[in-house]
Amino acid sequence: MRDSPLSATPYEVFGVPPTASTDELRRAYRRVLRETHPDTGGSAAEFHTAQWAWERIGTPEARAAYDRGATRSEPAHEAWAAPSARKPRDSRPLARSHGHPGGWRRERYLSLIREWAGRGVALDDPYDSAFVRSAPRDIRHVLADALAEEATARLLSELGIAFTIWHDVATDAAGGGPAQKLDHIVLGPSGLFAMLSEDWGAPVTLRKGEIIGEGIGAGERPLHALSLRARSIARAARVRFTALVIVVPDDQTEESLTVVGRARGVPTLLVQRSRLQDLARTGLVNVPLMGGNELFDVRTRLSAAIRFV
Template identity: 50%
Template sequence: MIVTFDGPLAASAYELLGVATTVSDDELRRAYRLRLRQTHPDTGGDAALFIRVQRAWEQIGSSEARAAYDRGRDTGGQWASAPTTRAWTGTRPRTTSYGQAGAWRRRRYREMLRAHLGRELTDAEAHDPAIVRAAPWEVRRLLADALAEEATASAIDGLGIGFTAWHDVDCGVAWGDPDAADASVTGGGAILKLDHVVLAPSGLYGLMSEDFGGDVRFRQGEVIGATVGASTPIADLLTRMRVISRAARVRFGGAILILPDEDLHDAVASLGRVRSIPVTVVRRSALRTVLRNGAPGARMLGGNEVFDVRTRLTQAVRVLTE
């Protein structure tokens, strides 16, 4: 049985079904049926919410699933820090990777949570669901994005020896922007980073892993939605790719934004060319397929070019966390 958990920004399975955590199994079943009727698209409900209600039932609808879900929800173990070196159980060589995905945002999360609470926290406290849920949105967002980056890195790890990935890539300092979502103020500026750079046989890609805690839409080459707010993830991704492109003297073939499966209606959504770069938004479960086959409209690399690009990136790219 595969147990999935809610992200730091998402409503819990109990909240989606509109019940308390102490509800009986019979009451839970009745609540689920009611929520299905309320959210069904054929009766005027919201299709995205309808899917979330079904997922919530998968998480806690059986006694076994509910017990496993409650164990993770109560301990916060699903949000605990990932190991520096991820265990690999595949039968073929893993992707060559540099940097530690999610580490920079986890560090910022702990710093901001400590500042918010005014005290030091143990690792268990920092991932206690009660403490996390009570933290300000911007603090929870850091943890959510760290988890998203780690999940993306795990997917990339399984691509194999023909792929190379750089995680938590340093893009320098953006002066005068200390309020950036992933800012770490340094002398009046904000450290900017690119979540992932992936060199694949299908091309060179800049990737950003996000979790907005809700459904998203697209308008004029940008992500919008109730939980997205004023942030501009596509513009930010392309800006940071440009920094790396200039530093390493390489040309990116495409930009990819990765979102949790439940936040995206289609597995793969092409936004066309934005600032002359093909942009694709994908569900996390579809990422490997896109990287293997190539993103829509992305520029393919020739055989010799792959080696040249890898050399240039290896010499120029600096990761924030080894």
């Protein structure tokens, strides 16, 4: 996710300082291309990231424009600002939505960034990109996950009125608490889905039925955590989920949709964000669609059981 608070700047992609000469930058670009090219055993995601970075600073004109923009922080600020500061979207029939996507993590980020900045320090703009990038990674990760939740919510809202969506749902997993929430629960004719929206700032892979990667901390088990949270809701509402889904930015996994395995008989999926609407609309192969009476019953049970963080 190249506009993520966790993403590297073009200079960081090439491993050079912003003061590097044109020749130094060109040599670094060629080196990174050789190291990341898929034909020589490199990563396709990293190769495309290098190309993206070169488009931003590869010519004097592009580099000057990027440096001016980076100084003003306008592009990143527009993407990271709170939703109320953005331009309204066009009006279309939307899914029924409940809760505040990304709301808890936004509040958590603001609390952490103010504490990190220090007592008595005037914080004019907590979303200024230069300021955000100077913060510790764990604080930037909180903001990145809030943005990921909001991006997923925007896509889900476009599914239409046949769908009902709950965001920031509290669970009793691992003793409860806001950090144990489900980011999204999606109900529609294709089934009932429990979702987490994640941005780890780096590509992820699979090992022994779990998601691993450079941005995932030691001991973290994202799919296991999702399973525990979904099980809490399933018990409380007396429903069964069709699938458990972790949604990531497209550049963090090579496959658009991967069936990782099963958790107590429920399929677990790793899905690129651009594939999410298709999954929600079509569902899983060999899983029958929900009829009207079943949809109404499941929606009623969930509405009675769900609490928000």
